[in-house]
Amino acid sequence: MHRISRKSLLVFVFDLAAVALAWTGAFWLRFNFAWPDDYAHTIATGLLVIVPVHALACWLAGLYRGLWIFASLPDLKRVLKAVAGALAAMVAYALLFNPQPSVPRSFVVLFPLLLTVMMAGGRVAYRMWKEHRMFGALVGQGKPVILIGAGRAASMLVRDMERSPDWRVVGILDDNVNKWGRELGCHRVIGAIDSLPDVAGDLKARHVILAIPSASVGLRRKVADLCAQASLQLMTVPALEDIMSGKVSVNSIRRVEIEDLLGREAVSIDCAEVAALLSGHTVLITGAGGSIGSELCRQLAHFLPSRLVLVEQSEYALYTIEQWFSSHYPEMEVVPLAADVKDRGRLDEIFAAYSPRVVFHAAAYKHVPLMEVGNAWQAVRNNVLGTLNVARCAQKHHASRFVLISTDKAVNPTNVMGASKRLAEMLCQALTAAEPGTLFETVRFGNVLGSNGSVIPKFQEQIACGGPVTVTHPEITRYFMSIPEAALLVLQAGAMGEGGEIFVLDMGESVKIVDLARNMIRLSGFTEEEIRIEFTGLRPGEKLYEELLADAEQTRPTHHPKLRIARSRPVVTDLVQELDVWLHTTPSPSDEQVRSELRRWVPEYQPMPLEHPCRAENRNGVLRKG
Numbered sequence: 001m002h003r004i005s006r007k008s009l010l011v012f013v014f015d016l017a018a019v020a021l022a023w024t025g026a027f028w029l030r031f032n033f034a035w036p037d038d039y040a041h042t043i044a045t046g047l048l049v050i051v052p053v054h055a056l057a058c059w060l061a062g063l064y065r066g067l068w069i070f071a072s073l074p075d076l077k078r079v080l081k082a083v084a085g086a087l088a089a090m091v092a093y094a095l096l097f098n099p100q101p102s103v104p105r106s107f108v109v110l111f112p113l114l115l116t117v118m119m120a121g122g123r124v125a126y127r128m129w130k131e132h133r134m135f136g137a138l139v140g141q142g143k144p145v146i147l148i149g150a151g152r153a154a155s156m157l158v159r160d161m162e163r164s165p166d167w168r169v170v171g172i173l174d175d176n177v178n179k180w181g182r183e184l185g186c187h188r189v190i191g192a193i194d195s196l197p198d199v200a201g202d203l204k205a206r207h208v209i210l211a212i213p214s215a216s217v218g219l220r221r222k223v224a225d226l227c228a229q230a231s232l233q234l235m236t237v238p239a240l241e242d243i244m245s246g247k248v249s250v251n252s253i254r255r256v257e258i259e260d261l262l263g264r265e266a267v268s269i270d271c272a273e274v275a276a277l278l279s280g281h282t283v284l285i286t287g288a289g290g291s292i293g294s295e296l297c298r299q300l301a302h303f304l305p306s307r308l309v310l311v312e313q314s315e316y317a318l319y320t321i322e323q324w325f326s327s328h329y330p331e332m333e334v335v336p337l338a339a340d341v342k343d344r345g346r347l348d349e350i351f352a353a354y355s356p357r358v359v360f361h362a363a364a365y366k367h368v369p370l371m372e373v374g375n376a377w378q379a380v381r382n383n384v385l386g387t388l389n390v391a392r393c394a395q396k397h398h399a400s401r402f403v404l405i406s407t408d409k410a411v412n413p414t415n416v417m418g419a420s421k422r423l424a425e426m427l428c429q430a431l432t433a434a435e436p437g438t439l440f441e442t443v444r445f446g447n448v449l450g451s452n453g454s455v456i457p458k459f460q461e462q463i464a465c466g467g468p469v470t471v472t473h474p475e476i477t478r479y480f481m482s483i484p485e486a487a488l489l490v491l492q493a494g495a496m497g498e499g500g501e502i503f504v505l506d507m508g509e510s511v512k513i514v515d516l517a518r519n520m521i522r523l524s525g526f527t528e529e530e531i532r533i534e535f536t537g538l539r540p541g542e543k544l545y546e547e548l549l550a551d552a553e554q555t556r557p558t559h560h561p562k563l564r565i566a567r568s569r570p571v572v573t574d575l576v577q578e579l580d581v582w583l584h585t586t587p588s589p590s591d592e593q594v595r596s597e598l599r600r601w602v603p604e605y606q607p608m609p610l611e612h613p614c615r616a617e618n619r620n621g622v623l624r625k626g
Contacts, residue, residue, distance in 0.1 A: 011063070012055070012058070014122060015054070015055075015058050015063065015082070015119060016051055016054070016055060018115060018118040018119050018122065019050060019051055019054040019086055019115055020047060020051060021114075021118060022086075022111055022114035022115035022118055023043065023046060023047060023050055023090075023111060024043055025114050026107050026110040026111045026114055027039055027043055029110055029114075030104050030106055030107070030110060041099070042099040042103065045093075045097065045099060046090070046093055046099070046103070049089055049092070049093045049097070050086055050089045050090055050093065053085060053086065053088075053089035054082065054085060054086040054089065056085070057081065057082045057084070057085025057086060057089075058082040058085075060081075060085070061078040061079075061081035061082045061085070062078055063075075063078045063079065063082060075120075075123060076120055079116060079119045079120050079123070080116065082119070083112050083115050083116050083119070084112075086111075086112070086115055087108070087111065087112045090103065090107065090108075090111055091108075143166065143167055143168065143206070143207055144168050144169075144170040144203060144204060144205040144206075144207070145161075145167050145168065145169055145170065145205060145207040145208065145209055146169075146170060146171045146172070146173060146196065146199060146200060146203065146205045146207070146208050146209070147169060147171070147172045147173070147184075147187075147208075147209050147211045148172075148173050148174070148193055148196070148208060148209065148210045148211060148212065148223055149172075149173075149174055149210065149211040149212035149215075150172050150174040150176070150179045150182070150184050150189045151174075151211070151212065153211045153212065153213055153237055154172060154184055154211035154212075155184055155185070157209065157211050157237060157253075158184055158185040158187060159185065162185065167207075169185075169187045170187075170203045170204075170205055171187065171188070171190045171199055171203050171205070172184055172187055172188065172189045172190065173189070173190055173191060173192065173193050173195065173196060173199065174189050174192075174193070175192050175193050177192075180192075193219075193222070193223065193226070194226070196208065196223070196226045196227070196230065196232070197226060197229055197230035197232075200230050200232055201230070205232070206231075206232060206233060207232065207233045207235065208223070208227055208232050208233065208234050208235070209234075209235045209236065209237065209253060210223055210234065210235070210236040210237070210256065211236075211237055213236075213237055217260075217261065217262070220236075220256065220260050220261055221261050221519075224256060224261055224519065224522065224523065227522075228522035231525075231527075233255070233525060234255070234256045234523065235253050235254060235255050235256060236253070236254065236255075236256050236260065237253060255523070256523055257523065258456060258516065258519055258520050258523060261519055261523075262480050262511060262516075269488050269489070269491065269492040269560070270492065270495070270496075270559075270560070271303075273492070273495045273496065274303055274491050274492060274494075274495045275303050275304075276495070277358060277401070277494065277495045278300060278303040278304075278305050278358060278491075278495075279303050279304050279305065280304070280305070280306050281305055281306055281356075281357040281358065282305065282306055282307040282308075282309060282354055282355060282356045282357055283300055283305045283307070283308055283309070283356055283357065283358045283359075283360070284308075284309040284311060284350070284351075284354065284356035284358070284359045284360070284399075285297055285300070285308070285309070285310055285311065285359075285360045285362060286311045286312075286341055286359075286360070286361050286362055286363035286386075286390055287311075287312065287341075287361070287362035287363030287364065287405075288310035288311055288312045288317075288318065288321055288336075288362070289310070289312040289314055289316075289317025289318050289320060289321050290312075290317065290362060290363070291448060291454075291483055292362050292405055292448065292483065292486060292487060292490075293312070293321075293360075293362035293363070293405075294317070294320070294321045294324075295483045295484060295486070295487040296360055296362060296487045296490060296491070297310060297321055297324075297325070298324070298328075298487075299484065299487045299488055299491060300360075300491070301325070301328070301329050301332060303491075304332075305332075306333065307333040307334075307335060307354065308325070308332065308333070308334045308335070309335045309337065309350065309354050309356055310322065310334060310335065310336045310337065311337050311339045311341070311347075311350065311363070312336070312337075312338065312339070312363075313338070313339065313340050313341075313363070315338060318336050318337075318338055319336075321336070322334060322336040335354065337350055340386075341361075341363045341382065341385075341386030341387075341389055341390055342381055342382060342385055342386050342389065343389075344389045344392075344393075347389050347390060347393045348393055348396075350393075351393040351394070351396065351397040351399075352397060355397055355398070355399075356394075356397075356399055357399060357400050357401075358399065358400065358401045358403070358494065359390065359394045359399050359401065359402045359403065360403045360405070360490070360494070361386075361387060361390050361391075361402065361403065361404050361405060362405040363382070363386055363390075364382065364383050364386070364405070364421065365378065365379045365382045365383055365417065365420075366407065366417060367417070368409065368415045368417050368418070368539070368540075368541050368542055369539040369540050369541065369542065371415070371416050371417040371420075371541075372415050372416055372417070372539075372540040372541040372591075373540055373591065374591065376416045376591040376594040376595065377588045377589055377590075377591070377594050379416050379417055379420050380416070380420045380423075380583070380594055380598070381583060382420075383417070383420035383421055383423075383424055384420050384423045384424050384427065384579065384583060385583040385584075387404060387424040387427055387428070388427055388576070388579065388580065388583070390402070391427065391428065391431055391438075391440065394438050395431070395435060395437060395438045398437065398438070399438050400438065400439065401438065401439045401440075401441065401494060401497070402428070402438050402439070402440045402441070403441050403442075403443060403490065403493070403494040403497075404424060404425065404428050404440070404441070404442045404443070405443055405490065406421050406422075406424065406425050406442050406443060406444040406445075406502070407421050407444060407445070407446070408444060408445065408446040408479065408507070408546040408547060409421060409543075409546060410422035410424075410425055410444060411444075411546070411547040412547055412604050412605075412606070413602065413604070413605045413606075414541055414542075414543050414605075414606055414607060414608040415540070415541025415542070415543075415607070415608065416541065416591075416594060416595065416598065416607075417541070418541075418605075419598040419602050419605040420598070422602050422604070422605070423579070423598070423601055423602055425442045425444075425502060425568075426571045426575060426601070426602070427575065427576060427579065428440040428441070428442055428500075429442075429500055429502075429568070429571040430571045430572065430575040430576050431576060432499045432500035433500070433571065434576065439497060439498065439499035439500075440499060440500060441493060441494060441497035441499070441500075441501050441502075441503065442501070442502040442503065443489070443490045443493045443494070443502075443503045443505065444502055444503065444504050444505070444566070445479075445481065445486055445489070445504075445505040445507060446478065446479030446480065446481065446505075446507045446546055447478050447479060447480050447481075447546075448480070448481055448482065448483045448486050455478070455513060455516070456516075456520070459516070459517055459520050460520070462531075463520060463521060463524050463526065463531055466531065467530075467531035467532055468531070468532045468533060468534040469517045469520075469521065469531060469532070469533050469534070470533075470534050470535075470536050471513050471514050471517050471533055471534070471535055471536070472513070472535065472536055472537060472538050472539060472542060473513075473535060473537065473538055473544060474514050474535055475512070475544055476512070476513045476514075476538070476542075476544050476545070477510040477511060477512050477513065477544070477545045477546075478510060478511060478513060478545075478546060479507035479508065479509075479510050479511070479546060480507075480508075480511055481505065481507055481508070486505065489503075489505050489560075489562060489563060492560055492563060493505075493563055496558060496559070496560070496563070501565045501566075502565065502566040502568060503558075503563050503564070503565055503566075504555060504563070504564045504565070504566050505562060505563060506561070506562040506563070506564070510545060510546075514533065517533050518533070521533075538608075540608070541607070541608055542608070543608070554566075554567045555567065575601075579601070582597060595607045
């Protein structure tokens with residue numbers, strides 16, 4: 001049985017007193033503040049009926065489960081339920097007992113109105129008094145901050161900040177003219193967002209919070225530029241779903257990161273289609289500890305496969321993803337296995353032991369300059385032989401699907417890494433044509449934000465060290481997407497493929513790397529005078545821009561708006577046997593021999609000279625910092 005606390009008992013007594021006061025007060029108001037002696041008997045007998053019924057209604061409405069200091073809309077709903085019970089008791093008393101003189105008809109309005117005001121007002125007054133005692137001393141303290149946006153998130157944030165010693169809201173800006181001059185809490189909406197630099201100067205604020213979780217990328221960039229002009233620190237709040245679940249608080253405020261300015265719309269997939277492929281089945285992921293592989297594992301867990309087999313060469317990466325599952329999905333069967341995809345014997349053991357239904361092949365060497373000089377043969381063996389080994393094991397052990405994770409650098413490649421990934425794509429196409437059974441699919445996309453070896457972590461490290469930030473070329477551009485977005489679209493493509501397709505992800509608009517560097521410098525609170533940018537020249541095998549489709553390719557749409565299918569040139573079926581011989585060549589060929597052979601297999605491959613003109617110009621002092 002629920003234990004009644006001393007405070008709950010006091011609240012209960014207050015509510016009984018409120019119904020008695022409301023009942024007698026209604027008579028007093030009805031008769032123009034004069035005590036109606038003729039109704040004394042009606043008042044007394046009515047209380048004998050209404051008070052116990054109201055007490056029962058209050059208890060059933062759950063009025064004593066909440067804390068007065070946190071009184072809010074749910075508590076008001078409970079009060080209204082209790083008032084409805086008291087009103088029903090009054091009507092029953094008037095009809096059943098037929099008191100003389102009878103209860104005035106105006107009581108149907110007066111009595112519930114007075115009772116609601118007393119019960120709800122008492123709770124609100126107590127909360128105001130208590131909050132003043134607890135947080136009143138904090139008024140005027142904390143760092144001055146300006147909020148961008150006057151919506152629900154800002155309202156919740158204002159309330160939290162009034163209880164924080166760290167922050168003090170001094171103004172709110174919003175582009176909605178209908179909100180100008182209005183107040184959120186006790187804080188006025190001053191004007192438009194464009195006035196931020198002037199308002200911040202007038203109010204002596206150095207911090208800005210973007211309190212619009214659903215803000216478009218354009219609005220985020222606009223606010224970031226305004227903050228950069230005025231040397232303001234920009235922060236933001238979590239996503240809308242976190243606000244709706246009540247997670248927005250002062251502790252949830254974070255600095256705006258470059259990912260927010262490069263952000264894309266949230267991607268949705270056909271969960272039923274993906275679940276039909278994965279749920280209740282064994283799924284194997286190679287490169288399971290890498291950037292894409294580990295995120296694939298995390299996304300796969302949502303679809304409840306019966307077992308996840310994690311294949312990874314790096315011991316630490318394998319340990320990291322295995323520990324993540326131990327913390328987040330302890331009930332899921334996860335098999336962490338150390339293996340090199342070039343080791344066919346080890347792969348055969350794994351496939352024989354676990355018979356995966358679906359295979360995601362994410363293991364690859366992907367760093368362009370490193371693979372270009374001194375490591376060309378290792379790039380080919382890992383990316384091509386590794387793909388062939390995993391693909392043959394998938395066929396031998398009757399996996400239903402094999403999904404290869406490829407790259408935009410495979411399109412008209414100018415480097416060994418890109419050419420090796422294009423050759424891996426061609427292998428999957430050849431295996432599809434030669435041997436029916438396992439469905440082979442390829443998913444091709446560009447750079448992902450924050451992946452291992454990507455430019456963003458490098459820039460962050462350079463900024464932390466005081467610069468300079470090095471950019472290879474002032475005109476170089478790249479496509480970017482988030483790791484979760486890429487992983488979800490890989491799952492969607494894997495579920496919808498029919499064999500032999502090369503799926504191309506919608507990468508959005510390309511981004512100039514120098515603009516990326518400038519934004520990161522500004523978001524870190526520095527100017528380009530404090531953290532300078534230096535141009536170093538294109539690295540071996542590096543292109544100014546990446547492509548998602550080869551010139552001779554066309555695409556056709558799918559039922560998902562962010563996935564298209566490339567129609568590439570046909571691949572000869574004897575490619576597999578010929579490649580197999582070359583991949584087992586001993587001794588290891590030189591970098592130049594590898595490039596020469598790759599040109600034979602991949603006609604669109606055009607190696608870039610190692611001493612690129614841009615690099616030579618830079619050494620002669622033509623290219624300078626920007």
